[in-house]
Amino acid sequence: MTDAAPISYARTVRGSGPGLLLAHGAGGGIEANYGSIMDGLAAQHTVVGVDYPGSGETPATEAPLDLDVLVDQLVAAADAEGLDTFAVSGYSLGGPVAARTAVRHPDRVTSLVLSATFAHVDTRTELATDIWHALHESGQHVLLAQYLTLLALSAPVLNSLAPAQVRAAAEHTAAVIPAGTGAQVDLVRRADVREDLAAITVPTLVIVTAADSLIPATLQHQLAAAVPGAEIAELGTGHLPFVEQPKEWLGLITDFLGRQQDRH
Structure with a gap:
């Protein structure tokens, strides 16, 4: 090859x-x-x-x-x-x-x-990236976007949003998740x-x-x-x-x- x-x-x-x-x-x-x-x-x-x-x-x-x-x-x-x-x-x-x-x-x-x-x-972040990687590879991108919103935003900012706003934002994010996300997250785990x-x-x-x-x-x-x-x-x-x-x-x-x- x-x-x-x-x-x-x-x-x-x-x-x-x-x-x-x-x-x-x-x-x-x-x-x-x-x-x-x-x-x-x-x-x-x-x-x-x-x-x-x-x-x-x-x-x-x-x-x-x-x-x-x-x-x-x-x-x-x-x-x-x-x-x-x-x-x-x-x-x-x-x-x-x-x-x-x-x-x-x-x-x-x-x-x-x-x-x-x-x-x-560390172990906690590896677990978080394992879930991130699995959700991406399974195609559950709206769920992935919700998960990342939970992890990525501080509690005060997240709590300033209504649940409907979070859902709408997740649907928007899901549509633009980069195709290379899986490989990039895999490198996070190995770097x-x-x-x-x-x-x-x-x-x-x-x-x-x-x-x-x-x-x-x-x-x-x-x-x-x-x-x-x-x-x-x-x-x-x-x-x-x-x-x-x-x-x-x-x-x-x-x-x-x-x-x-x-x-x-």
Whole structure:
């Protein structure tokens, strides 16, 4: 058997200024995860992101996803846009992608911002992703969307909605769940960058989503503690800072990146 032909990764490019690469979460995409803050990021940076297989315009693949391949594709997008150096922002699954990028390309990565993320999953999060994966593969996408709403929104935000609103939102979400969700969630379960963290040498901000039921704050703090000199900021949100507090999330990212640029 021959290997399948390589797929072409869809690329988002916005703005001008210092480079900023974006790595998105499982079952998301660059637009889904960063769209609400993209204008603010692009006002100060040349923003480059790639959609993983089965998200955005990137075709799905039959092969299991590999963290290093995602890193390669992100850096290749930076190369294609002429960016020699760049900061990297990783959200959720994008956190391990960003961390691995910094370790593999220490001469090119200038700083890291890791939001709502993990170095590896614990038993609770593995159980949550097992259910996520099973619901996706079974085609029960409305039930999956309801389950993700329960896990991803903070209790105050979820309780501010009527049950009928939640149901309607779930039906809408179910219709746009990326085809590559199953493979991306499978990578969440396998990703483990614990051995990479001590080798990170660039300024790093870990943004902890304090009311997160999918990636608990404990996991996020464990990651931060293992990165030398990492700064920690907390948002009182669930797993979706871009839904619950986009302005605050943007402010944390841009303030940190601005401080790093002022030092050079």
